[in-house]
Amino acid sequence: MFRDISAFHDWFADRSRANAYRVARTPLDQLDGWHFDAETNLVHRSGRFYSIEGLEVVTDHREVESWTQPIIRQPEIGILGILVKEFDGVPHCLMQAKMEPGNINMIQLSPTVQATRSNYMRVHQGNAVPYLEYFVAPRRGRVVFDALQSEQGSWFLNKRNRNMIVEVADEVELLEDFRWLTFDQLGELLREDNLVNMDSRTVLSGLPFLSWPGGSPGLDGRAAHPAEELLSWFTEARSRYRLDRRVLPLAQVGGWVRDAEVIRHESNRYFTVVGVDVQASNREVSSWSQPMIKPSDRGVIAFLSRWIDGVFHVLVQARTEAGTSDVVEMSPTVNCIPSNYRGSPVAQRPRYLDQVLMAPASSVLLDVVHSEEGGRFYHAENRYLVVETDEAFPPEVPEDFVWMTPEQLVGFVRYGNYVNVAARCLLTCMNVGHRVPEPV
Amino acid sequence: MFRDISAFHDWFADRSRANAYRVARTPLDQLDGWHFDAETNLVHRSGRFYSIEGLEVVTDHREVESWTQPIIRQPEIGILGILVKEFDGVPHCLMQAKMEPGNINMIQLSPTVQATRSNYMRVHQGNAVPYLEYFVAPRRGRVVFDALQSEQGSWFLNKRNRNMIVEVADEVELLEDFRWLTFDQLGELLREDNLVNMDSRTVLSGLPFLSWPGGSPGLDGRAAHPAEELLSWFTEARSRYRLDRRVLPLAQVGGWVRDAEVIRHESNRYFTVVGVDVQASNREVSSWSQPMIKPSDRGVIAFLSRWIDGVFHVLVQARTEAGTSDVVEMSPTVNCIPSNYRGSPVAQRPRYLDQVLMAPASSVLLDVVHSEEGGRFYHAENRYLVVETDEAFPPEVPEDFVWMTPEQLVGFVRYGNYVNVAARCLLTCMNVGHRVPEPV
Numbered sequence: 001m002f003r004d005i006s007a008f009h010d011w012f013a014d015r016s017r018a019n020a021y022r023v024a025r026t027p028l029d030q031l032d033g034w035h036f037d038a039e040t041n042l043v044h045r046s047g048r049f050y051s052i053e054g055l056e057v058v059t060d061h062r063e064v065e066s067w068t069q070p071i072i073r074q075p076e077i078g079i080l081g082i083l084v085k086e087f088d089g090v091p092h093c094l095m096q097a098k099m100e101p102g103n104i105n106m107i108q109l110s111p112t113v114q115a116t117r118s119n120y121m122r123v124h125q126g127n128a129v130p131y132l133e134y135f136v137a138p139r140r141g142r143v144v145f146d147a148l149q150s151e152q153g154s155w156f157l158n159k160r161n162r163n164m165i166v167e168v169a170d171e172v173e174l175l176e177d178f179r180w181l182t183f184d185q186l187g188e189l190l191r192e193d194n195l196v197n198m199d200s201r202t203v204l205s206g207l208p209f210l211s212w213p214g215g216s217p218g219l220d221g222r223a224a225h226p227a228e229e230l231l232s233w234f235t236e237a238r239s240r241y242r243l244d245r246r247v248l249p250l251a252q253v254g255g256w257v258r259d260a261e262v263i264r265h266e267s268n269r270y271f272t273v274v275g276v277d278v279q280a281s282n283r284e285v286s287s288w289s290q291p292m293i294k295p296s297d298r299g300v301i302a303f304l305s306r307w308i309d310g311v312f313h314v315l316v317q318a319r320t321e322a323g324t325s326d327v328v329e330m331s332p333t334v335n336c337i338p339s340n341y342r343g344s345p346v347a348q349r350p351r352y353l354d355q356v357l358m359a360p361a362s363s364v365l366l367d368v369v370h371s372e373e374g375g376r377f378y379h380a381e382n383r384y385l386v387v388e389t390d391e392a393f394p395p396e397v398p399e400d401f402v403w404m405t406p407e408q409l410v411g412f413v414r415y416g417n418y419v420n421v422a423a424r425c426l427l428t429c430m431n432v433g434h435r436v437p438e439p440v
Numbered sequence: 441m442f443r444d445i446s447a448f449h450d451w452f453a454d455r456s457r458a459n460a461y462r463v464a465r466t467p468l469d470q471l472d473g474w475h476f477d478a479e480t481n482l483v484h485r486s487g488r489f490y491s492i493e494g495l496e497v498v499t500d501h502r503e504v505e506s507w508t509q510p511i512i513r514q515p516e517i518g519i520l521g522i523l524v525k526e527f528d529g530v531p532h533c534l535m536q537a538k539m540e541p542g543n544i545n546m547i548q549l550s551p552t553v554q555a556t557r558s559n560y561m562r563v564h565q566g567n568a569v570p571y572l573e574y575f576v577a578p579r580r581g582r583v584v585f586d587a588l589q590s591e592q593g594s595w596f597l598n599k600r601n602r603n604m605i606v607e608v609a610d611e612v613e614l615l616e617d618f619r620w621l622t623f624d625q626l627g628e629l630l631r632e633d634n635l636v637n638m639d640s641r642t643v644l645s646g647l648p649f650l651s652w653p654g655g656s657p658g659l660d661g662r663a664a665h666p667a668e669e670l671l672s673w674f675t676e677a678r679s680r681y682r683l684d685r686r687v688l689p690l691a692q693v694g695g696w697v698r699d700a701e702v703i704r705h706e707s708n709r710y711f712t713v714v715g716v717d718v719q720a721s722n723r724e725v726s727s728w729s730q731p732m733i734k735p736s737d738r739g740v741i742a743f744l745s746r747w748i749d750g751v752f753h754v755l756v757q758a759r760t761e762a763g764t765s766d767v768v769e770m771s772p773t774v775n776c777i778p779s780n781y782r783g784s785p786v787a788q789r790p791r792y793l794d795q796v797l798m799a800p801a802s803s804v805l806l807d808v809v810h811s812e813e814g815g816r817f818y819h820a821e822n823r824y825l826v827v828e829t830d831e832a833f834p835p836e837v838p839e840d841f842v843w844m845t846p847e848q849l850v851g852f853v854r855y856g857n858y859v860n861v862a863a864r865c866l867l868t869c870m871n872v873g874h875r876v877p878e879p880v
Contacts, residue, residue: 147671
């Protein structure tokens with residue numbers, strides 16, 4: 001436990017010093033254990049972990065009708081789990097100072113357990129995953145939240161992880177990279193850039209269920225739209241649009257260039273597949289190599305917000321990405337890398353991007369930079385924003401958008417496959433980070 | 441409106457007499473408009489509607505580890521919709537006397553709209569679908585229930601339809617094959633064999649939301665397991681099991697025989713693909729031919745039930761079928777064709793089948809025979825049962841099963857992709873059919 005945030009920072013700096021990490025960029029052709037197979041996909045010699053393959057996408061729900069791109073395939077389901085325990089009546093989360101090769105600042109604050117299936121089945125013969133026994137059956141403790149959730153659809157094909165929150169009453173052994181933090185402390189840390197990692201943020205989006213036992217929060221009458229209207233809006237989007245995908249050999253992915261170093265788009269936009277050699281003194285294995293996705297620039301993940309009849313609402317988008325498993329998911333109002341659209345005609349820029357980027361400072365309710373998963377994504381940063389709309393903003397929105405309360409959105413998080421990772425992470429910044437004002 | 445059920449039956453008999461129907465079995469090789477393509481799949485010359493293809497299934501969650509079978513592929517999403525309107529304060533459903541070639545009794549009671557995408561896009565140049573305008577945007581009326589729901593996973597690959605209930609206040613023109621029925625009248629008719637069709641039953645499983653406005657019913661404290669435990673049980677099953685499918689040319693489906701007449705399993709078990717020539721005076725087109733799936737025998741769809749602390753519970757199974765889109769769905773306790781297991785060792789018979797088939801009459805709370813979709817399935821009957829367990833039944837159940845209240849199960853129906861068609865249809869027989877006793 002920490003008496004204040006500066007005590008946390010002392011511990012966190014200490015954990016950083018206590019271990020030695022080294023991440024070096026390496027050409028893909030020289031990546032130990034990885035090679036391009038007969039189909040030209042980038043695979044591990046064990047056939048496990050994940051692979052970089054090609055994907056052809058045909059859809060009537062994006063800026064262009066079809067495209068090809070490299071994509072990560074990792075069909076297995078990992079576990080992202082946070083252990084919660086009360087001390088003196090105050091719930092605390094067991095968080096981990098964890099190194100990931102793609103992390104900005106190298107170590108970030110992770111869930112209690114953040115394990116791929118390969119990790120916890122110990123495919124790579126590494127150390128056991130600490131605290132895993134709280135998250136696999138038979139479990140001690142009470143499961144508060146347990147849902148399969150999608151990850152970045154632009155970079156992952158149909159990828160999902162199991163997000164879990166488990167509450168325990170028993171004594172829990174405290175290992176040196178782990179500490180108990182209150183929700184208030186996590187809220188403070190979520191306002192710092194690149195500290196609370198993506199895995200923590202997505203799991204914490206299920207947190208409200210701790211305080212709403214047995215109930216489904218927010219599906220209530222004060223919102224602009226009752227739950228059945230939101231469900232119908234979403235069903236309509238899933239039914240109306242088309243998303244057809246075909247996995248291709250990487251060599252058949254048009255518009256992308258593979259050289260000895262990397263795989264990149266010929267325009268240098270979107271992202272690059274890079275290789276890294278990693279050394280770490282406190283991971284399951286002490287050194288390894290892996291390919292990663294390095295986005296071309298910092299992205300924007302933003303909700304436009306609005307008070308409707310005294311109730312705070314955010315503007316949710318039904319969005320299709322290359323890797324979305326079921327056509328659309330509920331997404332933030334804006335979710336893109338703005339510089340990909342530099343020079344594009346206004347009509348081809350993502351809807352509402354300008355409202356977000358040009359908002360006056362007085363309308364910005366939340367503005368923080370966080371990293372995406374450092375185990376697969378290299379220095380992938382997004383600016384998380386909540387921007388209040390003004391009187392001039394038209395209340396009617398296009399059919400792909402709908403106003404809902406954050407509580408309604410959290411209600412959908414519970415069922416999995418509804419809310420995308422960007423929206424879940426932004427929800428956590430709002431709900432745990434406490435930056436959204438009370439009703440006026 | 442009908443003053444009583446005998447008035448309904450008079451009208452229904454009249455509708456049956458008013459139209460001329462003829463369904464004749466025809467060899468698959470002579471099915472007008474259909475042929476076996478280069479991949480030996482059975483397809484329509486337009487490339488539309490649906491096709492009969494082959495499927496290889498590998499799973500660790502069924503009686504055998506892998507098998508191949510013919511399966512229907514129909515990727516498009518149809519609409520099954522019921523219009524509801526109050527007359528003198530009593531809600532009524534607009535139901536249709538509709539002929540389908542596979543129906544026992546030829547006509548059954550259907551939803552207001554029961555249309556494939558081909559139907560409502562008018563691919564076959566037929567008549568417009570009546571009342572469709574109430575179910576496609578922009579709609580008059582209030583959407584009460586709107587979810588994408590799976591259909592028979594043993595016979596359909598990843599098939600789903602949009603289930604909708606829309607409430608209107610305006611005057612609605614009444615066409616001659618349509619009548620308004622109260623829920624009580626539908627409840628009575630659900631107790632008759634082969635009358636209320638599958639499409640009506642699945643849509644009506646969303647009905648309880650009419651009486652629980654804005655709320656999620658049944659996720660409450662009186663049940664044996666709170667909602668978060670049920671969600672976790674389900675997430676566990678979706679994560680634990682494997683379901684890999686590969687579409688095959690029909691000729692590569694081992695164990696199945698194709699002759700000039702039909703496609704059948706060499707054991708004559710499971711189902712047969714048959715052809716029919718159809719004539720009907722009141723359908724979108726007056727005659728057509730189509731392949732259908734004819735199950736080998738009548739099936740059983742049954743819940744075991746139990747009172748737990750004064751609350752009625754049913755035993756729900758996490759079940760995998762060949763065509764299940766996401767590994768498992770919530771299913772009745774038992775869902776099979778018993779004669780497929782004739783002569784099998786007890787250990788290979790479906791769990792709890794004997795408890796259902798050998799239950800004393802005094803334990804049988806519900807027992808009615810209904811048909812599955814007559815547009816794709818030929819004389820496909822299931823016996824729908826709810827069987828109360830006795831004191832001797834062990835309260836602990838295997839990990840694929842869990843006790844939940846019917847209200848909790850209805851809560852999951854709302855979100856789609858959770859509850860399979862058998863469980864939804866059986867729920868409707870219980871909830872609308874009023875056959876389950878009040879607490880003692």
